Amino acid sequence: MIKADASKFAEKTRRGLQIMAERRAKEVSLADKYLAVIKERTPVKTGETRRSWTIHIKRNDINGVAWEISPDGREKIMGYLEFGTPAHIILPRKPGGVLVFEWQGETVFLKHVHNKGTGPLGIVRITQAELSEDARKLTEEMHAKMRTLPR
DSSP states (O other): OOOOOOOOHHHHHHHHHHHHHHHHHHHHHHHHHHHOOOOOOOOSHHHHHHHEEEEEEEEETTTTTEEEEEEOOOOHHHHHHHHOOOOOOEEEEEEOHHHHHHHHHEEEESEEEOOOOOOOOOOOHHHHHHHHHHHHHHHHHHHHHHHTTTO
């Protein structure tokens, strides 16, 4: 006959599950934090793109939370902001049409515009690097807590 006191095992298991639940809550908190960060980094003049950023939860289980932040429907424009654009000519959408915009307080009508291009902003890459560092710290914190569980 084998006799065992499982109370220590039960306590260790309970505490381990509590640590993992705390980590899941922190992962969700990271998602909220970085959604706000990436919206803030997206230029105000691209209002529709700035507002399009959303969080998609891909998984939320005992293994943790997997999520994605994306600019729903604005990926093409976000690519221009992220990597910049070369010099190019802007033409009206309709053939034979004109471009209409405000310039120095005046309404301007032009058949085309020579755009000098834009520099890369690196919004996603910078945010991803910061997020990866925070996720690494969160993992190290969880591992340290798990090592403190009684043997």
